[in-house]
Amino acid sequence: xxxxxxxxxxxxxxxxxxxxxxxxxxxxxxxxxxxxxxxxxxxxxxxxxxxxxxxxxxxxxxxxxxxxxxxxxxxxxxxxxxxxxxxxxxxxxxxxxxxxxxxxxxxxxxxxxxxxxxxxxxxxxxxxxxxxxxxxxxxxxxxxxxxxxxxxxxxxxxxxxxxxxxxxxxxxxxxxxxxxxxxxxxxxxxxxxxxxxxxxxxxxxxxxxxxxxxxxxxxxxxxxxxxxxxxxxxxxxxxxxxxxxxxxxxxxxxxxxxxxxxxxxxxxxxxxxxxxxxxxxxxxxxxxxxxxxxxxxxxxxxxxxxxxxxx
Ligand SMILES: Nc1nc2c(c(=O)[nH]1)N[C@H]1C(S)=C(S)[C@@H](COP(=O)(O)O)O[C@H]1N2
Ligand SMILES: [Mo]
Numbered sequence: 001x002x003x004x005x006x007x008x009x010x011x012x013x014x015x016x017x018x019x020x021x022x023x024x025x026x027x028x029x030x031x032x033x034x035x036x037x038x039x040x041x042x043x044x045x046x047x048x049x050x051x052x053x054x055x056x057x058x059x060x061x062x063x064x065x066x067x068x069x070x071x072x073x074x075x076x077x078x079x080x081x082x083x084x085x086x087x088x089x090x091x092x093x094x095x096x097x098x099x100x101x102x103x104x105x106x107x108x109x110x111x112x113x114x115x116x117x118x119x120x121x122x123x124x125x126x127x128x129x130x131x132x133x134x135x136x137x138x139x140x141x142x143x144x145x146x147x148x149x150x151x152x153x154x155x156x157x158x159x160x161x162x163x164x165x166x167x168x169x170x171x172x173x174x175x176x177x178x179x180x181x182x183x184x185x186x187x188x189x190x191x192x193x194x195x196x197x198x199x200x201x202x203x204x205x206x207x208x209x210x211x212x213x214x215x216x217x218x219x220x221x222x223x224x225x226x227x228x229x230x231x232x233x234x235x236x237x238x239x240x241x242x243x244x245x246x247x248x249x250x251x252x253x254x255x256x257x258x259x260x261x262x263x264x265x266x267x268x269x270x271x272x273x274x275x276x277x278x279x280x281x282x283x284x285x286x287x288x289x290x291x292x293x294x295x296x297x298x299x300x301x302x303x304x305x306x307x308x309x310x311x
Pocket of ligand 1: 060063064065066067068120121122123157176204205206217218219220221222223224
């Protein structure tokens with residue numbers, strides 16, 4: 001894939017953030033892009049993505065939406081340590097050749113983990129840039145073998161009242177569920193993230209593995225996944241069930257289609273105001289990009305579709 005780049009990180013490599021950032025700066029300073037890393041044939045787009053400046057570890061792991069642990073942005077960081085992530089398994093079922101419970105360790109031993117620096121745009125009109133480590137969802141689907149009649153992929157988050165203080169409140173109909181069309185799920189930009197900055201992904205970001213679909217609003221990127229089901233019917237999704245007029249199945253980032261209660265034309269850039277609570281109030285706004293900046297890669301998935309109707 002044109003915009004795909006490999007690196008040597010695995011889940012076991014704990015790269016301290018300072019070293020990681022320093023390496024990026026050194027490379028940038030020397031004018032060495034992907035080519036200098038020995039990756040041939042990457043077009044300008046890949047280098048543009050590589051040049052995205054990621055948010056700090058602190059921003060990414062302390063300003064979260066994970067309603068199972070509470071609805072305030074700092075609740076997940078405070079509460080998600082209660083989630084037991086070992087052992088962990090993902091049930092893959094429905095229209096697959098090899099349905100069953102896949103142990104997380106077994107999955108990891110068969111997947112190739114790489115770094116993806118992606119924009120994350122929340123439907124609430126804020127954004128960050130996150131250096132994920134993960135593998136392509138398509139590779140996991142291939143492990144289970146997708147049957148030809150499958151058209152959609154449904155996802156489910158763990159539901160553990162004893163470990164998740166937020167599920168006592170009926171904010172959403174638990175467990176949190178999400179879904180993609182099969183071609184969206186198989187798109188090479190769609191990953192299952194297992195790390196950030198080369199470290200294991202923190203619980204508040206969806207440990208031990210969570211979906212990341214960078215051209216869709218953040219709520220599609222479901223955390224702490226325990227079930228993946230291949231189906232021939234469009235699956236229900238949590239936010240759509242809760243507010244169908246506000247949150248559609250597709251939820252592609254689109255600056256031209258506003259949320260019924262606010263504009264989606266611009267976004268608050270988390271981290272731009274510096275650290276702390278005050279910094280979060282002083283953030284800059286930037287224009288929101290069509291498909292969150294991934295239009296060249298994904299627009300063809302929606303050819304001929306009315307994106308206002310299919311919001
Ligand atoms: N299970 C679950 N997944 C979830 C959420 C949630 O509340 N529960 N919040 C979503 C929303 S609204 C966003 S913006 C992203 C935030 O991911 P982050 O906290 O890693 O930045 O996770 C998404 N995945
Ligand atoms: Mo979000």
